[in-house]
Amino acid sequence: MKEFSGKGLSKYSGKDGMPAYIAYRGVVYNVTNSFLWKNGKHQVLHEAGRDLTAELDDAPHGPDLLERVPTIGALKD
Amino acid sequence: MAKVAREVVERAGVNVDQLVELLVKNAAAELTTFYYYTILRVNLIGLEGEGVKEIAETARIEDRNHFEALVPRIYELGGELPANMKEFHDISACPPAPLPKNPNNVKDILKVLVEAERCAVRGYSQICSMTAGKDHRTYDLALAILNEEIEHESWFSEFLGEGPSGHFLRRGETSPFVGKFMK
Numbered sequence: 001m002k003e004f005s006g007k008g009l010s011k012y013s014g015k016d017g018m019p020a021y022i023a024y025r026g027v028v029y030n031v032t033n034s035f036l037w038k039n040g041k042h043q044v045l046h047e048a049g050r051d052l053t054a055e056l057d058d059a060p061h062g063p064d065l066l067e068r069v070p071t072i073g074a075l076k077d
Numbered sequence: 078m079a080k081v082a083r084e085v086v087e088r089a090g091v092n093v094d095q096l097v098e099l100l101v102k103n104a105a106a107e108l109t110t111f112y113y114y115t116i117l118r119v120n121l122i123g124l125e126g127e128g129v130k131e132i133a134e135t136a137r138i139e140d141r142n143h144f145e146a147l148v149p150r151i152y153e154l155g156g157e158l159p160a161n162m163k164e165f166h167d168i169s170a171c172p173p174a175p176l177p178k179n180p181n182n183v184k185d186i187l188k189v190l191v192e193a194e195r196c197a198v199r200g201y202s203q204i205c206s207m208t209a210g211k212d213h214r215t216y217d218l219a220l221a222i223l224n225e226e227i228e229h230e231s232w233f234s235e236f237l238g239e240g241p242s243g244h245f246l247r248r249g250e251t252s253p254f255v256g257k258f259m260k
Contacts, residue, residue: 035169035172035173036170036171036172038167038168043099043102043170043200043203044095044098044099044102045095045099059199059203060198060199060202060203060206061199
């Protein structure tokens with residue numbers, strides 16, 4: 001499984017043709033093909049290329065929705 | 078634009094540009110849902126399908142009502158709708174709700190319907206959280222829509238065997254919560 005640093009993850013913002021990856025509790029997910037993550041943005045407020053653990057805890061949905069997108073690696077501390 | 082109405086929302090601490098963008102995306106979700114539900118409703122046929130058709134139609138009409146009710150608030154806050162319908166579809170806050178591959182499978186259609194409603198419930202919950210105690214008018218509107226979306230979800234969920242909805246179908250007029258914004 002590929003490992004990402006925070007800086008490495010930030011490259012995958014979903015912008016300028018880059019894939020869109022997000023992290024949650026140490027797992028990196030590929031949301032590039034998700035309708036809800038177009039251009040690396042989700043519901044106006046959330047951006048790809050970041051660890052969204054804290055933001056997801058405040059979201060109107062649980063982490064179970066992440067099961068719908070593929071995992072691509074792990075986020076290093 | 079309602080200049081003072083926007084100012085008071087900004088002064089209350091709401092990022093109005095973000096809020097407007099969310100309202101536009103949810104308006105897009107409502108109108109595109111109206112379109113997709115038209116196709117789903119048409120295909121709800123046969124002994125099983127006809128029993129679901131009425132609630133699909135009610136949800137379809139109420140989702141269109143939600144679009145109609147959202148548009149004035151978007152413009153009051155200084156926003157606007159995209160000029161291009163395709164762009165409007167593609168910025169929707171919820172994914173498309175297309176007819177399943179096997180249109181004769183009523184359960185598959187119900188899964189599409191309930192998934193669309195669940196997306197809407199999440200979306201309006203978010204808007205309510207953003208505006209509670211800060212933007213009373215948008216909060217009131219989002220809460221009214223949320224009430225109807227929750228009922229839609231519970232209807233379809235009931236047909237999927239997930240448990241009783243706890244209430245009856247509409248009797249008479251549609252949009253008992255959102256209707257006040259459409260007068």
